[in-house]
Amino acid sequence: MLQITQIMNASAIPAAFQPPPRLLMGPGPSDVAPAVLKALALPLVGHLDPTFVKLMEEIKTMLRTVFQTENGMTFPVSGTGSAGMEFCCVNLIEPGDEVIVGVNGVFGGRMVDVAERCGARVIKVEAPWGKIIEPSQIAAAIKTCKPKLVAIVHAETSTGALTPVAEISKLAREAGALFLLDTVTSLGGCAVEIDTWQVDAVYSGTQKCLSCPPGLSPVSLSERALKVARERKKKVQSWYLDVNLLASYWGQERVYHHTAPISMNYALHEALRLVLIEGLGNRFKRHEQCHLALKKGLDEMGLGIASQEGHQLWQLNAVTVPEGVDEADVRKRLLSEHNIEVGAGLGPLKGKIWRVGLMGETARPANVEKFLVALRTILKR
């Protein structure tokens, strides 16, 4: 019975991993606080243990505060941010539904793909990468169809643009549609007000401004959205992400669904505690100040930010690559010579920008300074 046909030679077993000491200034993950890393390393309890159930309740309560919502159905999906996007789409969309999606970067484009895989007829509302989606564009699209859902990306991680939400939400509601918001990069770094903005479905990620490792996707659904999911004609196409099943596990019944990622929930609990201890207002101000300091330093080097003036994200800065400079080479040198990670541009912005993240724990004046010094050294400016 024990025929092990491919015993790995002892000398072939890889060495234990030793990560280099990176400063994470890319599009995420961001730096993680020592207390959160310590929480990750706590011994495990079972996923139905009374102490874990209490932890789940505390996470839900803290997430509600961070999302600024009273939605009961607020919890972390057991997957990364893209799983949260898929969670919202599979539960709310049925084949043949008309869905309006704002596309001004990678993540709007991804939502189109996900919604189409749910059988939606997608009406794309496009803006150039780096610009915001204008309410007038959504209003025009609404005139062409009967949307069940209007979806936009709050903070486009691929371009550094922050689209204002309130007016678009109002348009969606007036059209009788649900409103879906991607807050992967905004949550914890700038104002996200789910109830004030009347958002029906929202997803985020843990590895951006919450400064928790990637692996969970905080989501929240309004009562309107839950009703749509409950009254579907067709079963949700994903068992793993079916909110009607997840509700019994994260709700009062505690019915076994899947095994929650225990350690990741430990980490999220601690990361949310740190957010609330700092206070959302203080945290947003810190992000704003770091952005302004970065912008000032870039300006002194003759560099600018590519995204739309007046709508630039604090936490993700699309720094324009100067004429004649090899974007990839600078990025590689930042990593190899200075242990600083920044992101590359994507799509039409490839080679044209560096994406400099100032998210959560990374958003510290000392880190901004460290980055500016390194960039100045490499660019000789």
Added chain:
Amino acid sequence: MLQITQIMNASAIPAAFQPPPRLLMGPGPSDVAPAVLKALALPLVGHLDPTFVKLMEEIKTMLRTVFQTENGMTFPVSGTGSAGMEFCCVNLIEPGDEVIVGVNGVFGGRMVDVAERCGARVIKVEAPWGKIIEPSQIAAAIKTCKPKLVAIVHAETSTGALTPVAEISKLAREAGALFLLDTVTSLGGCAVEIDTWQVDAVYSGTQKCLSCPPGLSPVSLSERALKVARERKKKVQSWYLDVNLLASYWGQERVYHHTAPISMNYALHEALRLVLIEGLGNRFKRHEQCHLALKKGLDEMGLGIASQEGHQLWQLNAVTVPEGVDEADVRKRLLSEHNIEVGAGLGPLKGKIWRVGLMGETARPANVEKFLVALRTILKR
């Protein structure tokens, strides 16, 4: 802009989580080795960092050894075991496909649900809970349809039965069907031989006999399975789990797909190292010996194991609850008085069995003894 409407009162912020020191003898998660917890707490690098790419490669290589396969497409899906089940189904099944699923417990039943959500016409092959699926049953089912896929659960976590695989795989292949195997509870605890058994698609979980926290699902697809996924008529209904997209991220191209759960991959890397350092043969023997020690101790108390004789899992023991004993009360006392977690029975076995896991790090003679002493104390036997 900074109207924080629901500032959480500082006194309402939950305290840092302090888990009680549990011995995890339930159906998973199992105890996690200190070295794996330590790996979880290492500082993060980016998910496209060259050092993380190297870590991914090492994980793939080690997983191949543990699965006993040369399949290139062997990697951890960024979700728990049920996400792995869904990964296999969404990629291989198209609407209208006929799929045979063996159902002898919770997880076979779950596979039926997942396959139906992919549009499959499912032919169920059922056995009483605790019994195995017989090859003759599969052979009979094959005569009634033209299956694209035959799926069974190797080690049923809900009943403690181990279904032999080789003959069923042969039947599937002869019928021109792909063969899908759930190894969530078997992998790392007893022989799993993907290439010898000619398994086309397999998924597992990290939190059982690999003794890594829950959060990832190791999977492997054969070339035959990959071809089926590549040549689909319809797009895979899940963007998050689409192997055609994941192949570019986990393959040589390193195209950004989603942000991999960095810390969980650190943990899996270390957990796999520990498995290989121990050696698969030694590890299986340790699981067998613990099972035999448990069985002997139970026998001395007049207790038995409910699953089919000759096919009882080493790593998950369905201990029969004696007449007149309150199953739930004993389980609660094991937890509250002895810090030992065991699992409850599910479905038809609810109230009739305790599920005693001896998985990975938990499978130690001292733990078996600790459990027997605690049970003896509570039952006064």
